[in-house]
Amino acid sequence: EVQLVESGGGLVQPGRSLKLSCVASGFTFSNYGMNWIRQAPGKGLEWVAYISSGSSYIYYAETVKGRFTISRDNAKNTLYLQMTSLRSEDTALYYCARAKVSQSLDYWGQGVMVTVSS
Amino acid sequence: DIQMTQSPSSISVSLGDRFTITCRASQDIGNYLSWYQQKPEKSPKLMIYRATNLEDGVPSRFSGSRSGSDYSLTINSLESEDTGIYFCLQHKQYPWTFGGGTKLELK
Numbered sequence: 001e002v003q004l005v006e007s008g009g010g011l012v013q014p015g016r017s018l019k020l021s022c023v024a025s026g027f028t029f030s031n032y033g034m035n036w037i038r039q040a041p042g043k044g045l046e047w048v049a050y051i052s053s054g055s056s057y058i059y060y061a062e063t064v065k066g067r068f069t070i071s072r073d074n075a076k077n078t079l080y081l082q083m084t085s086l087r088s089e090d091t092a093l094y095y096c097a098r099a100k101v102s103q104s105l106d107y108w109g110q111g112v113m114v115t116v117s118s
Numbered sequence: 119d120i121q122m123t124q125s126p127s128s129i130s131v132s133l134g135d136r137f138t139i140t141c142r143a144s145q146d147i148g149n150y151l152s153w154y155q156q157k158p159e160k161s162p163k164l165m166i167y168r169a170t171n172l173e174d175g176v177p178s179r180f181s182g183s184r185s186g187s188d189y190s191l192t193i194n195s196l197e198s199e200d201t202g203i204y205f206c207l208q209h210k211q212y213p214w215t216f217g218g219g220t221k222l223e224l225k
Contacts, residue, residue: 035214044205044216044217044218044219045154045162045205045207045216045219046216047207047214047216050214059212059213060213061213062119062213095161095162099209100167102150102167102168102171103150103209104152104164104167104168104207104209105152105154105162105164105207106164106167106173108161108163109161110161
């Protein structure tokens with residue numbers, strides 16, 4: 001069974017940093033591109049970042065470019081999102097999601113909440 | 119960036135009705151579009167990929183289609199379990215962009 005489990009969220013002050021993790025199981029992690037998607041409270045979905053299976057290709061949304069870094073450790077089956085210079089508008093539920101061959105998102109984690117507030 | 123304009127934003131539908139949601143792409147996305155269903159307090163679930171392909175396990179009353187730059191999700195014979203919020207996603211070009219969502223409720 002495919003599982004994606006996020007962790008590392010919490011309450012953080014503006015300007016500070018936080019690192020999210022997503023541990024994958026039930027599939028060969030190193031064969032799949034992975035994404036971070038976020039959803040602000042009561043709002044729609046926003047794609048945040050993508051990393052290819054071997055980390056050769058990385059893309060970011062403009063809203064996080066230069067502040068967030070996506071990475072992965074295939075030996076540990078883990079996806080990361082390093083978030084720096086956090087702003088109140090980064091407050092959201094952050095999901096990791098697997099990209100299938102068609103690049104649609106076929107499995108999602110349960111999400112981890114990040115709240116940026118003083 | 120490619121804009122995805124989704125309509126309607128919300129709708130109430132009766133059990134057994136047929137219902138269609140549409141996303142209009144601001145640029146050609148060549149069928150690189152998928153549809154997701156989200157239930158309250160749950161993660162989104164993939165329903166349709168590459169515009170017209172039904173994801174494994176999704177009931178056959180769901181279908182996807184394309185007409186020009188308009189991509190549609192149709193639910194035939196609505197069932198109570200189909201309520202929720204539906205989103206489209208274009209994954210032709212980075213940054214990927216979602217539609218604004220359609221909240222489907224029972225009348």
